[in-house]
Amino acid sequence: MNRVSSTVYGKRGRFGILSRLVLLVLLFVAVQMAFSPYILYAALGVIAAGVDVAWVVPVIWPSVALIRLIRLEMLPALAFVALSTAFTVLVFEVASTLRLRYWSPTPVTIVISSSAEYVPHTSGLTRFGFNPLEAAIALKEFRALVRRKDMARFVAIPIVLVISFMLPMVFAPSDSAGRSPGFFLAAMIPFMVPLMFSTITVGQEGKAVINICTLPISAKEFIKGKLTPAWTISAVVAVGVVGAMETVAPMGAENMLAAIVAGLFVILIGSFIGLGVGSRYPDYAVGTRSRYVTLKGFFIGFLANGFSTLAVFAPVTLHVVTSGGIRDSVPLPSLSLTTMLPITIIIGCTLSYLAYRYCKAGVNDLLSNLEA
Numbered sequence: 001m002n003r004v005s006s007t008v009y010g011k012r013g014r015f016g017i018l019s020r021l022v023l024l025v026l027l028f029v030a031v032q033m034a035f036s037p038y039i040l041y042a043a044l045g046v047i048a049a050g051v052d053v054a055w056v057v058p059v060i061w062p063s064v065a066l067i068r069l070i071r072l073e074m075l076p077a078l079a080f081v082a083l084s085t086a087f088t089v090l091v092f093e094v095a096s097t098l099r100l101r102y103w104s105p106t107p108v109t110i111v112i113s114s115s116a117e118y119v120p121h122t123s124g125l126t127r128f129g130f131n132p133l134e135a136a137i138a139l140k141e142f143r144a145l146v147r148r149k150d151m152a153r154f155v156a157i158p159i160v161l162v163i164s165f166m167l168p169m170v171f172a173p174s175d176s177a178g179r180s181p182g183f184f185l186a187a188m189i190p191f192m193v194p195l196m197f198s199t200i201t202v203g204q205e206g207k208a209v210i211n212i213c214t215l216p217i218s219a220k221e222f223i224k225g226k227l228t229p230a231w232t233i234s235a236v237v238a239v240g241v242v243g244a245m246e247t248v249a250p251m252g253a254e255n256m257l258a259a260i261v262a263g264l265f266v267i268l269i270g271s272f273i274g275l276g277v278g279s280r281y282p283d284y285a286v287g288t289r290s291r292y293v294t295l296k297g298f299f300i301g302f303l304a305n306g307f308s309t310l311a312v313f314a315p316v317t318l319h320v321v322t323s324g325g326i327r328d329s330v331p332l333p334s335l336s337l338t339t340m341l342p343i344t345i346i347i348g349c350t351l352s353y354l355a356y357r358y359c360k361a362g363v364n365d366l367l368s369n370l371e372a
Contacts, residue, residue, distance in 0.1 A: 013100070015034035024149060028156035033163060054056060055080075058087045070125055120348035137225025141201060150290065154200065158193050181321060183251055186259035189238045191309045195228035198274025199301055202366065203282040205294030212367065219363040223356075227271045232265045251320070258316045258341050265312050266346030268307045277301035278361035305339050308355070313346050314341035 004107050033039055055064045065080035116214065130138065165185055212222075239260060246256050281297025283290065291298065319340040 018146070020147075020149070020152075024152035026161060029159055029163065029291060032156075032160045036164065037357055038176055047062055058083070061087060089285060127365075129227075131221065133215065134221050134225040134228075137217075137222070138228035140259045141226060141229045144204060148204075151204065157196060158189070158233065160242070161189065162237070162241055179332045183255065183259050183317075185245060186238060186242045186256075186263045187309060187313050189241060190234060190263040191270060191280070191305060193237060194230045194234040194267045194271040195305045196276040197233065198271040199278040200292035200297065201226045201275060202278040203284055203290070206284050209282075209284060217367070219360050219367060222363050222367065223275060223359060227275060230271045230274070231274060234271070235264065238267065255320055255323075257312075258319070258337055258344070261341065262313050262348065263314050263342050264307075265344070265352060266309050268352050269308045269312070269348070269355045272352070272359040273301050273305050273308065276355070276359035276362040277304075279359075279366040282366075286347075301355055308351050310353065312344060315343040315347070 061080050061084040062134050065077050065084060068074075068077035069082060100164050145155055162185075165188070204214070222330070242256060242263070243258055246253075251259075277297045277300055281294040283292050293301075310320075315335075316337075319335045319337050322334045
């Protein structure tokens with residue numbers, strides 16, 4: 001495993017970077033999904049059904065001991081407990097002996113070669129209204145998400161969220177019938193993902209944050225460059241998941257479009273709140289378990305974005321509920337989407353402006369303090 005890990009991390013170029021990211025994300029997702037109640041229930045059902053047949057396999061001896069104990073067969077249970085303990089000790093001793101005898105660290109090699117001549121070029125983001133400074137900051141954020149091991153867990157979180165919400169539809173599809181799960185995801189993903197990516201964008205700079213003070217950058221340029229990855233990833237995931245859910249559990253084209261509109265407003269608001277919090281309460285400790293934002297800042301951002309999400313989605317939710325889109329009809333007069341959607345847009349525009357002002361004030365304080 002050590003040689004495989006060293007080989008993978010020694011690869012250069014885009015293939016090496018993407019392979020590292022994919023492997024780390026798959027590892028995080030596998031670990032999280034292993035504790036999903038649906039997967040655990042299915043796995044335990046298979047194990048319990050095959051224990052009496054495959055009891056000769058040493059790996060399942062602990063399961064056999066537990067089954068025997070539940071059946072009050074004490075002597076067989078004690079016997080399998082002893083066998084499990086002996087097998088564990090044996091595996092540990094064999095692994096320790098083999099590692100001691102055959103393992104050796106990969107020698108470090110330092111190669112010095114001439115670098116290619118630097119040729120300045122213009123980023124493709126300039127075609128979408130970014131100036132060179134904004135494009136450089138945005139690309140730096142994208143590269144950090146792809147290349148840094150400590151950032152891979154944040155990339156894995158949207159995937160874990162989507163899989164976690166879709167597992168009930170796979171294992172118990174009847175429970176989701178008539179409940180419009182896509183509408184719930186249209187609110188949950190914009191609520192969680194942009195807030196997460198925007199709160200860490202300042203703290204993940206670490207000591208290199210001091211380099212920001214050397215740039216002739218305004219708060220508007222800083223915000224646009226830093227939030228571009230959060231906007232892009234959140235919008236793609238939200239629209240893609242809602243569209244996919246519409247094919248599995250339809251909630252109607254009008255409701256889906258209204259949910260997407262509300263979700264885009266929440267993405268905008270959540271990213272502004274997150275960067276505003278991250279610039280006021282950054283945690284510059286860089287490591288595998290770093291939060292990049294203080295606990296106080298996390299709670300402030302979580303609560304503020306939660307209330308904003310409820311406010312933006314409330315009118316559209318009232319329309320969906322009163323029209324029978326969640327669980328059949330309700331004893332309330334139906335509220336038209338032509339009335340509720342403009343209210344959502346007004347609330348979204350108002351909260352977006354307030355969140356932007358909050359974000360801009362925090363970024364101005366950050367830049368002015370660094371300059372001081």
